[in-house]
Amino acid sequence: MVKYNHKAIAEALLFTAGDAGLAIEQLTEALNLSDQQVEALMSELQSSYQNDSSRGIEVAVYAQKYQFVTKKALSDYIKLLADSPSPSALTQAGLETLAIIAYKQPVTRVQIEEVRGVKTDGPVHTLLARGLIKEVGRNEGAGRAILYGTTEEFLDYLGLKDLSELPPLPEDVEEDDKEDSDLFFESLKNGLSGNV
Structure with missing residues (x-):
């Protein structure tokens, strides 16, 4: 042998x-x-x-x-493959929900909905199914709501060692000026779809 x-x-x-x-x-x-x-x-x-x-x-x-x-130097070649339309790409609602959880964790579904202004049942279910978020405990308040946080798979997808490497949130984004937030969500989307 x-x-x-x-x-x-x-x-x-x-x-x-x-x-x-x-x-x-x-x-x-x-x-x-x-x-x-x-x-x-x-x-x-x-x-x-x-x-x-x-x-x-x-x-x-x-x-x-x-x-x-x-290797990061080969990212252009990988992006060619990743940029082709894929049914598994996250929706804008999914990206927004994931960003809220990443920055505010641990967070309840109600807290996510307060930030987004709409129901988040679908995006939360999708993110759980993909292993990007997980249940991390229960809230101490009435009803003991589920608390959500990100997973190691989330870090892997974005190529981060830990959450401290997340890009800074845009400051003072006005309602009609969404350019900064769009850029933030675009970088998050690229990180999730172009894991290199």
Whole structure:
């Protein structure tokens, strides 16, 4: 039987894990190495992929998990594929609802509706089904309304390590001047449809 080195095993594990990625604890257990050894190994793996222009993927860390991602330099090619109409693209209502949850979490459906001014049953259901949001608890008030927050998949879709990397909200957007908010929603939409 061929004996593989740790680097090859780590590649196989990352490929198998796919979008879910692997936390350092999972890698230390699978490779039977210390945290420091795994960190050094993953750093070496990241460098080798990053510096090799013949490869279209690299190793990144999102939500404290290592995973394979496409190289940002190749984003134009990926956008050509992503820009073709897709039935799975989020609607404007879905994007607005997702943005409200991302910035105000934990938040109830009623609080989302207060911001949007319309019912959000459909968009919330869609976002839950796609794994972009989840129930994170119950409100302490009357009725114990469900509180919603974003998921690790949300971070993955936007290519963020954590919520602190979200773009800043536009300030002082007047009702008839929607240019800033349109740009914000467009960047959020691009992040969700062009995960690179």
